[in-house]
Amino acid sequence: MRTPFLLMDEDMVVSRYQEFTEVFKEAQVFYSLKANPDGNIISLLNRLGLGFEVSSEGELDLFIERGIPPQRIISSNPVKSPSFIQRAKEYGMDRFAFDSEEELSKLSSLAPRSRVYVRLEVDNTGSEWPLTRKFGTPPERASLLLRRAREKELIPYGITFHVGSQCVNILAFRKAILKAREVLGEFKGQGPFMLNLGGGFPITYRDPVPSISQIAREIKDLIPEGVELAVEPGRALVGEAGIMVASVLGSRIKDGERWLYLDVGVFNGLLESIGGIRYPLFSSKEGERGKWIVAGPSCDSMDTIGEAELPFLEVGDKVHIGSAGAYTISYASHFNGFPPPKVYLRKGPIKGNLDLE
Numbered sequence: 431m432r433t434p435f436l437l438m439d440e441d442m443v444v445s446r447y448q449e450f451t452e453v454f455k456e457a458q459v460f461y462s463l464k465a466n467p468d469g470n471i472i473s474l475l476n477r478l479g480l481g482f483e484v485s486s487e488g489e490l491d492l493f494i495e496r497g498i499p500p501q502r503i504i505s506s507n508p509v510k511s512p513s514f515i516q517r518a519k520e521y522g523m524d525r526f527a528f529d530s531e532e533e534l535s536k537l538s539s540l541a542p543r544s545r546v547y548v549r550l551e552v553d554n555t556g557s558e559w560p561l562t563r564k565f566g567t568p569p570e571r572a573s574l575l576l577r578r579a580r581e582k583e584l585i586p587y588g589i590t591f592h593v594g595s596q597c598v599n600i601l602a603f604r605k606a607i608l609k610a611r612e613v614l615g616e617f618k619g620q621g622p623f624m625l626n627l628g629g630g631f632p633i634t635y636r637d638p639v640p641s642i643s644q645i646a647r648e649i650k651d652l653i654p655e656g657v658e659l660a661v662e663p664g665r666a667l668v669g670e671a672g673i674m675v676a677s678v679l680g681s682r683i684k685d686g687e688r689w690l691y692l693d694v695g696v697f698n699g700l701l702e703s704i705g706g707i708r709y710p711l712f713s714s715k716e717g718e719r720g721k722w723i724v725a726g727p728s729c730d731s732m733d734t735i736g737e738a739e740l741p742f743l744e745v746g747d748k749v750h751i752g753s754a755g756a757y758t759i760s761y762a763s764h765f766n767g768f769p770p771p772k773v774y775l776r777k778g779p780i781k782g783n784l785d786l787e
């Protein structure tokens with residue numbers, strides 16, 4: 431098979447979903463599509479009965495093509511394009527996030543009588559990929575906006591937040607829920623109300639992280655009764671299920687350092703490596719190992735993935751990049767003519783599939 435490609439382990443995606451449903455018993459799980467929008471993954475999750483979180487017309491089309499009912503789709507993007515809101519409403523969606531008066535006005539004219547939920551500004555300390563600067567509003571303002579929603583003939587329906595992606599700090603989840611509770615008090619009992627814990631659940635790259643069950647256990651005491659609990663993971667559902675298979679394009683020593691060049695890099699799949707994500711790299715080749723600086727195929731110096739302990743490799747040898755199922759193909763561009771990896775969803779142990787050439 432031509433590299434680079436991304437092998438996705440179907441069984442692991444299923445077991446991650448089961449883990450969410452087991453530890454968050456009452457919660458509805460919405461898969462945040464931006465993590466990996468591969469069509470076969472959407473179909474798999476649809477068969478399992480998951481909900482979906484969508485942000486754009488491009489993503490919505492993928493659901494419409496597959497006939498996924500609008501009642502199972504929400505949009506947690508706080509600032510949406512007018513044409514997306516319109517199409518989502520036409521399709522039958524009626525749950526939308528917002529965090530400003532301006533977005534409320536848009537929603538009230540383009541999707542009247544929809545249910546709206548407000549995005550809180552929360553601490554993103556301890557997340558590898560913070561998401562807070564751009565979005566969110568403090569609790570007092572959130573309450574005010576929900577009241578304003580009612581005046582605009584929208585239905586105040588809930589609260590959401592995002593502690594930042596790959597968040598290893600359980601305290602951040604706890605603090606966010608405490609903030610949400612400040613708003614909840616006023617609206618509980620006035621109709622169905624959602625508490626959406628967002629995404630942020632971490633996965634293992636090179637270092638251990640808290641498990642989903644550990645997080646669930648440690649926040650359980652703060653979840654108020656009587657709310658519609660929701661989670662919208664992306665990374666934690668698909669990340670560890672993916673192995674990127676790449677080929678060596680070359681190697682050299684430069685200024686005393688060993689450089690290894692692969693056919694996948696920052697611009698065609700591993701963008702998160704420049705934001706702090708440290709992918710584990712493997713080779714099945716025996717022999718003396720050493721420290722390598724691993725880079726992608728393009729002519730750009732930014733296209734450097736990081737350091738790894740690997741054996742001496744020849745042109746054409748394979749390197750396997752672990753935990754590569756999330757935010758890889760969705761970020762990949764065609765920069766410099768290097769194509770994004772193809773995705774193959776496989777059933778059965780992925781290790782056995784790695785010998786596929």
Ligand SMILES: Cc1ncc(COP(=O)(O)O)c(C=O)c1O
Binds near residue numbers: 662664
């Ligand atoms: C609104 C929203 N929900 C959920 C997610 C999924 O987050 P994660 O992949 O960290 O679980 C994201 C990621 O950016 C997001 O923006």
